[in-house]
Amino acid sequence: MFNKCIKSFAYFTIKDRLPQILTRVIDTLHRHKNEFFEEHGEKGVEAEKRAISFLSKLRNELQTDKPVTPLEDELPDSALWNQYLDYQRNLPNGNGEPSWFQSPWLYVECYMYRRIHAALAQNPPIDNFDVFKEGKAQNFFESQEAIIALCTYFQELLKNIKDLDEKQLQEELFKLLQVSLWGNKCDLSFSAGEDSSQKSSPLQSLENMIPYILVNDMEKVWSLLVNAKKNRTERSNVRVDIILDNAGFELVSDLVLADFLLSSKLADEVYFHGKSIPWYVSDTTKHDFNWTIKQLGSANHMWMSRCGINWEGNLKKGVWVFRDHMFWTLPHDFSSMSEVAPDLYAELQKSNLLLFKGDLNYRKLTGDRKWECSVPFHQALNKFHPAPLCSLRTLKSDTQVGLKPGQGEEIQASDPEWMGGCSAPFALRSTG
Ligand SMILES: O=P(O)(O)OC[C@H]1O[C@](O)(CO)[C@@H](O)[C@@H]1O
Numbered sequence: 001m002f003n004k005c006i007k008s009f010a011y012f013t014i015k016d017r018l019p020q021i022l023t024r025v026i027d028t029l030h031r032h033k034n035e036f037f038e039e040h041g042e043k044g045v046e047a048e049k050r051a052i053s054f055l056s057k058l059r060n061e062l063q064t065d066k067p068v069t070p071l072e073d074e075l076p077d078s079a080l081w082n083q084y085l086d087y088q089r090n091l092p093n094g095n096g097e098p099s100w101f102q103s104p105w106l107y108v109e110c111y112m113y114r115r116i117h118a119a120l121a122q123n124p125p126i127d128n129f130d131v132f133k134e135g136k137a138q139n140f141f142e143s144q145e146a147i148i149a150l151c152t153y154f155q156e157l158l159k160n161i162k163d164l165d166e167k168q169l170q171e172e173l174f175k176l177l178q179v180s181l182w183g184n185k186c187d188l189s190f191s192a193g194e195d196s197s198q199k200s201s202p203l204q205s206l207e208n209m210i211p212y213i214l215v216n217d218m219e220k221v222w223s224l225l226v227n228a229k230k231n232r233t234e235r236s237n238v239r240v241d242i243i244l245d246n247a248g249f250e251l252v253s254d255l256v257l258a259d260f261l262l263s264s265k266l267a268d269e270v271y272f273h274g275k276s277i278p279w280y281v282s283d284t285t286k287h288d289f290n291w292t293i294k295q296l297g298s299a300n301h302m303w304m305s306r307c308g309i310n311w312e313g314n315l316k317k318g319v320w321v322f323r324d325h326m327f328w329t330l331p332h333d334f335s336s337m338s339e340v341a342p343d344l345y346a347e348l349q350k351s352n353l354l355l356f357k358g359d360l361n362y363r364k365l366t367g368d369r370k371w372e373c374s375v376p377f378h379q380a381l382n383k384f385h386p387a388p389l390c391s392l393r394t395l396k397s398d399t400q401v402g403l404k405p406g407q408g409e410e411i412q413a414s415d416p417e418w419m420g421g422c423s424a425p426f427a428l429r430s431t432g
């Protein structure tokens with residue numbers, strides 16, 4: 001059963017929030033008219049007009065529950081999108097012609113972002129313009145305090161990391177996992193573009209956030225990494241993959257975690273997986289990834305620039321690698337990765353631990369189904385396990401698994417709005 005009942009957060013998103021996001025995108029293009037003229041002359045302004053009419057048509061389709069239409073652009077993934085539309089048409093319990101209000105929330109929301117991409121990609125010379133760039137940069141700049149606090153904390157930690165015993169290392173890992181988890185609160189699609197930068201110091205608030213962690217498998221993450229290190233051989237490096245989510249403060253928290261994994265020698269290499277097109281407003285593209293590291297490297301704050309320079313070095317040495325496979329911006333949930341993107345699945349199989357950031361990844365891990373909350377995480381993964389994996393996600397949608405029997409009811413009693421609120425289930429699943 002897909003999330004679509006009228007009361008559900010899914011319905012509220014499609015009816016109210018997605019049109020808001022589209023309106024912001026149209027407004028962004030209007031506000032860049034002069035820039036397009038300066039850069040590209042009349043051609044730039046005409047392209048902007050065409051893109052705006054594409055987007056206005058899209059918003060009308062969405063708001064009036066029109067059928068989902070096949071993609072007509074020549075982009076490399078459009079055939080996969082159109083095959084998926086056929087799959088939706090032939091669903092046994094489908095409601096006939098796929099449309100915005102009748103089809104699964106996950107599908108139509110992904111489809112909207114892919115149509116936004118098409119509106120730009122089909123209108124050169126503004127085809128490479130990222131309509132979400134401003135919001136992502138603003139999140140970064142407005143989180144400066146928190147970024148300074150985190151970089152300062154981390155550089156202090158690095159000074160004596162060699163003297164830390166196992167217990168102390170474990171404590172630091174747990175802190176940085178939680179900073180990365182809570183960094184996921186700062187996303188712009190959930191806030192529909194409203195400011196969601198990290199204002200408070202990320203390390204101060206960890207203690208009082210503990211009660212909001214619904215599933216906590218940090219111990220398992222620790223023992224998995226310690227064992228991987230023990231079994232490490234000359235040939236086989238310990239590799240951790242971080243499937244990224246949002247740019248801005250969350251990305252900095254992920255980079256700090258990755259640096260800690262290397263500096264503590266818990267891992268030898270970290271692979272980052274970002275998005276190949278602008279996605280869900282604040283998700284990290286290759287440009288965002290490189291821009292963030294450059295911004296830190298050139299910051300006039302000593303510890304920020306130290307981080308940025310070290311991270312540029314990690315990329316140059318190849319101990320950090322950035323990838324952006326197109327699968328991450330398709331509508332498929334991850335149980336179909338092995339057949340839709342076997343190359344990516346094989347790549348993930350090389351990892352000792354996959355860290356999936358954020359709510360959208362969690363929904364794709366669990367098929368975005370209305371699971372009973374106490375269904376085990378392993379079962380909801382529906383045979384997707386290329387490697388041991390862990391989800392670091394703040395709850396922003398209706399899907400939740402892996403709770404203890406009765407835990408869902410308990411939370412419901414104390415906070416009826418908890419689905420789509422801001423508690424943070426934190427779950428590890430190691431392959432059986
Ligand atoms: O950035 P995150 O954590 O993936 O959150 C994105 C989530 O926000 C939403 O847009 C909220 O509606 C969901 O559709 C999506 O899963």
Ligand SMILES: [Mn+2]
Pocket residue numbers: 187189245246280282283358360
């Ligand atoms: Mn996101």
